[in-house]
Amino acid sequence: MVENRPYRDLMAYLVLLMGVVIVAFPVYLAVLGSTFDAATISNGNMPLLPGDQAGINYSQALLSGGRLAREPVSMMMLNSFIMAMGIAIGKILISILSAFAVVYFSFPFRKTAFWIIFITLMLPVEVRIYPTYKIVADLGLLDTYAGLILPLIASATGTLLFRQFFMTIPDELLEASKIDGAGPFRFFKDTLLPLSITTIAALFVIQFIYGWNQYLWPLLITTKSSMQTIVIGIKKMITTQDALTEWQIAMTTAVLAMIPPVLVVIFMQRLFVKGLVETEK
Amino acid sequence: MAGVTLDTVRKVYAGNVEAVKGVSLGIEDGSFCVLVGPSGCGKSTLLRMIAGLETISGGAIKIGDRVVNEVEPADRDIAMVFQNYALYPHMSVYDNMAYGLKNRGTPKDEIEKRVKEAARILAIEPFLDRKPRALSGGQRQRVAMGRAIVRKPQVFLFDEPLSNLDAKLRVQMRVEIKRLQRALGVTSVYVTHDQVEAMTLSDKLVVMSGGQIEQVGTPADVYRRPETRFVATFIGSPPMNILPGKVEGPGRVSVGGQMVNVTDMREGLAPGSAIEVGLRPEDVQAGTTGNSTLTMDVDFVEELGATQLFHGKVAGAEFVVQASTGQLAADTRSLTLAVDPQNVHLFDPQTTKRLGRQI
Amino acid sequence: MEKRALFSNKLLPYMLLVPQLIITLVFFYWPASQALWQSFLLEDAFGLSSEFVGFENYRTLFQQPEYYRAMVTTAIFSSAVAVLALSCALLLATQADKKLKAAQAFKTFLIWPYAVAPAIAGVLWIFMFHPTLGTLARPIKATGVDWNPMLNANHAMLLLILSATWKQISYNFLFFLAGLQAIPKSVIEAAAIDGSGPIRRFWTIVFPLLSPTTFFLIVVNIVYVFFDTFGIIDAVTGGGPAGRTTTLVYKVYADGRLGGDLGGSAAQSVILMVIVIALTAVQFKFVERRVQY
Structure with a gap:
């Protein structure tokens, strides 16, 4: 419109710039914190430009971890990565199959099956945390990857997302496939799966971030420090007794913990936005 | 095959x-x-x-x-x-x-x-x-x-x-x-x-x-x-005109008091009973040839290039006539239409079935 | 809504559903029903025997002043975060919706805090506001305020609200931006021709048209504060000082883990479930209405 008055654009730039500064400042401080030694940080006068301890801090964190976490951060990152991948892939696998069943087959109890899955949408793991813990313990899955991953796969978001996508595929495509002699397996492999690629990728991005950032569940079921995820590890590095907290290592670990999911968001922004917006509909 | x-x-x-x-x-x-x-x-x-x-x-x-x-x-x-x-x-x-x-x-x-x-x-x-x-x-x-x-x-x-x-x-x-x-x-x-x-x-x-x-x-x-009124109005464009009429005798019906001769008409229809009279827009001509005619009040004309469509009323019912362009003056307000008995279709108002000769 | 064309295999659909159903039953329905059942049981101190006590656990719960305090804390926490995060995000989204050259870059810079784990967000904010070494704690102290979120409950709460808001803005921003971009340009243009200025236009045209998004986000934000902020609280305050930042969810965790009161913790879980189901139901009812728009 004609109202492209310059001062209005300037206002917009200022507001957005302020937003970006607010959003970025805490992270900038963490990056700074990872470049100084303990003394510089704890005297409360950390400079606002990076120091020269980054090499030492990162190699110490990655290779030997801090005093309190006892495990190298690289180990924790590996655990986080396995858990995030397990959750993302597991969820995609079980939910694309169940959505295929619910959308493309007619069978008794179809509605029931759908509702059994659908209701899980409403209750996050936090509200049923202790009973779930007990079951995982009874199954002997404490301190295992299966125990970390499986309970978090039990949710309806993936199924709903795939169902929603399948509903947009024209009926005629299945009919043409039937006339072309394709049964359920062929239709799934030759048509449904290739068409679902972007949906799968979008769900993967969201679930990877979700898995990487899990806190309460791994906190409860991992007792061995070798099974710790990085988000848990960093919490253990910060204690109320200030003297024990190695802030430079904690901040280094925080930066390391943010890198994978933030990279995913930045480089797969289109898929990330798609996944986020569509899982919530 | x-x-x-x-x-x-x-x-x-x-x-x-x-x-x-x-x-x-x-x-x-x-x-x-x-x-x-x-x-x-x-x-x-x-x-x-x-x-x-x-x-x-x-x-x-x-x-x-x-x-x-x-x-x-x-x-x-x-x-x-x-x-x-x-x-x-x-x-x-x-x-x-x-x-x-x-x-x-x-x-x-x-x-x-x-x-x-x-x-x-x-x-x-x-x-x-x-x-x-x-x-x-x-x-x-x-x-x-x-x-x-x-x-x-x-x-x-x-x-x-x-x-x-x-x-x-x-x-x-x-x-x-x-x-x-x-x-x-x-x-x-x-x-x-x-x-x-x-x-x-x-x-x-x-x-x-x-x-x-x-x-x-x-x-x-x-x-x-067409065997039914539905077929008659569905096939053909513009659709067939349907007028309310009355049986007058063998081969004769009337529309708003005007007599129309019909070739294809069921025998033994009781005189005075109601009947629907179908005429295709392209089957009626302006003029007085033959002995059945209908008068039409023209409301407006649609130009289609080669032909013109005259919209109006015959005996109070909507009626459309298709004519080659130039055949009639575009400001015509009233038309006398010659009806060829061969082109008249009759339908039963109740069953909507064609009331033609049994074959 | 159903597909017209379907396969009619008898056994295959069940086989496709089995993995998800097993996981859902074992890790969802079983624990959820356990929580419900346990909320009616009282365990002895050693966890060796338990007896059925009906609504006793619930009655005890509602006699605890701590429980009411957790409720109030949750209410303050969630409404403050929802209001702050929504209004900041709306402001940013309306600016980013303008045809600016760097709009895409700004968008990228504004959305990535979504990827930061809540617990990490908490750690970042303590580091920033730590009473002795926080970079931003110094200017606050310079004004004469005795800033200490470790000891002062109000300071602790403020820090929680800020860090939770910081993390949620990106999510709200994305949805507001999508909502704004979905408003037909012609509607805005019609309003401009009708002679309403940009600010009036925002409040009379844009904001009402955005209300489905806003409502949806209010519910999502409340649910977010209820559950996803667990990591922030555990990292920043641990529920303290003196339990003053303990929310309902945090209390479930603390009572079950530290206190070993499984019955009471289960009763709290059940109440939380009811709250979430109610929120979801409200949302669905609303979504249904939105469909008719």
Whole structure:
């Protein structure tokens, strides 16, 4: 419109710039914190430009971890990565199959099956945390990857997302496939799966971030420090007794913990936005 | 090749909705049969039952000599062209056409030979490597036809294949479909709601309404001698005028007090009883030739180029007359129309059936 | 809504559903029903025997002043975060919706905090506001305020609200931006022709048209504060000082883990479930209405 008055654009730039500064400042401080030694940080006068301890801090964190976490951060990152991948892939696998069943087959109890899955949408793991813990313990899955991953796969978001996508595929495509002699397996492999690629990728991005950032569940079921995820590890590095907290290592670990999911968001922004917006509909 | 036979075929949906109410129809081997009717008349359901995409609630469908009620679509030896083409968006044009053959285990070189040949016939050879989204509507339409041709099926099924095209392309593709069907000689069943398409394409025209067949015949028969008021007003454009009238005697009816002679009239109709008088806009002429005439008040004129449509009223009912441009002055306010007794159609106001001579 | 064309295999659909159903039954329905059942049981101190006590656990719960305090804390926390995060995000989204050259870059810079784990967000904010070494704690102290979120409950709460808001803005921003971009340009243009200025236009045209998004986000934000902020609280305050930042969810965790009161913890879980189901139901009812728009 004609109202492209310059001062209005300037206002917009200022507001957005302020937003970006607010959003970025805490992270900038963490990056700074990872470049100084303990003394510089704890005297409360950390400079606002990076120091020269980054090499030492990162190699110490990655290779030997801090005093309190006892495990190298690289180990924790590996655990986080396995858990995030397990959750993302597991969820995609079980939910694309169940959505295929619910959308493309007619069978008794179809509605029931759908509702059994659908209701899980409403209750996050936090509200049923202790009973779930007990079951995982009874199954002997404490301190295992299966125990970390499986309970978090039990949710309806993936199924709903795939169902929603399948509903947009024209009926005629299945009919043409039937006339072309394709049964359920062929239709799934030759048509449904290739068409679902972007949906799968979008769900993967969201679930990877979700898995990487899990806190309460791994906190409860991992007792061995070798099974710790990085988000848990960093919490253990910060204690109320200030003297024990190695802030430079904690901040280094925080930066390391943010890198994978933030990279995913930045480089797969289109898929990330798609996944986020569509899982919530 | 094979014909298709329908024997009292019924389709009942959940909730006792009867979409097709016992349709019997024989489609001869190699003929082009068009099912035409308004939306919801059951024509698509019927086609989809022939294809095997809908279950059959009653009756039997035969392709050739084989009852196919329980046969899977893939095993019926049919091919179908869908309204939205239903091309596989992620496959190339070549793969779209080859997919059905691959699934049947046709040897690779045979597939290639058939696809190439179909592509040549349909002039889509340059696009074989493209994805459907890189094609225009008309090209997609050709690919959809190609997918049907490569299969060399017993029967082609078309579900409103032209309705997604613009008007010009539609006319062009219509001619091509007809030419192709002639050349291949494959029995074809074609569903449309467009009566022009139906008239121009069909050897056998089937007019449907409310889940039943209204009339079956050659396009010329159906046009000349519609069996019901529905067929009379559905086939032909602009539609046939229907006027309220009264039986006066053998071969004579009246409309608003004006006498009209009729050639094709049932014997023994009681004088004084109500009757509906149908006249096609193109069948009435301005003038006083013959001994039956009607007077018409003209409201306005539509210009169509070669012809003009005069809209107005005859005996209080809406009436349209088609005349060659220049034949009548455009500011005509009142017309006297000469009615040829050969061109008068009579219908029963209750049953809406034609009241012609019994044959 | 159902597909017209379907496969009719008898066994296959069940086989496709089995993995998800097993996981859902074992890790969802079983624990959820256990929580319900346990909320009616009282365990002895050693966890060796338990007896059925009906609504006793619930009655005890509602006699605890701590429980009411957790409720109030949750209410303050969630409404403050929802209001702050929504209004900041709306402001940013309306600016980013303008045709600016760098709009895409700004968008990228504004959305990535979504990817930061809540617990990490908490750690970042403590580091920033730590009473002795926080870079931003110094200017606050310079104004004479005795800033100490470790000891002062109000300071602790403020820090929680800020860090939770910081993390949620990106999510709200994305949805507001999508909502704004979905408003037909012609509507705005019509309003401009009708002579309403940009600010008036925002409040009379844009904001009402955005209300489905806003409502949806309010519910999502409340659910977010209820559950996803667990990591932030555990990292920043651990529920303290003196339990003053303990929310309902945090209390479930603390009572079950530290106190070993499984019955009471289960009763709290059940109440939380009811709250979430109610929120979801409200949302669905609303979504249904939105469909008719």
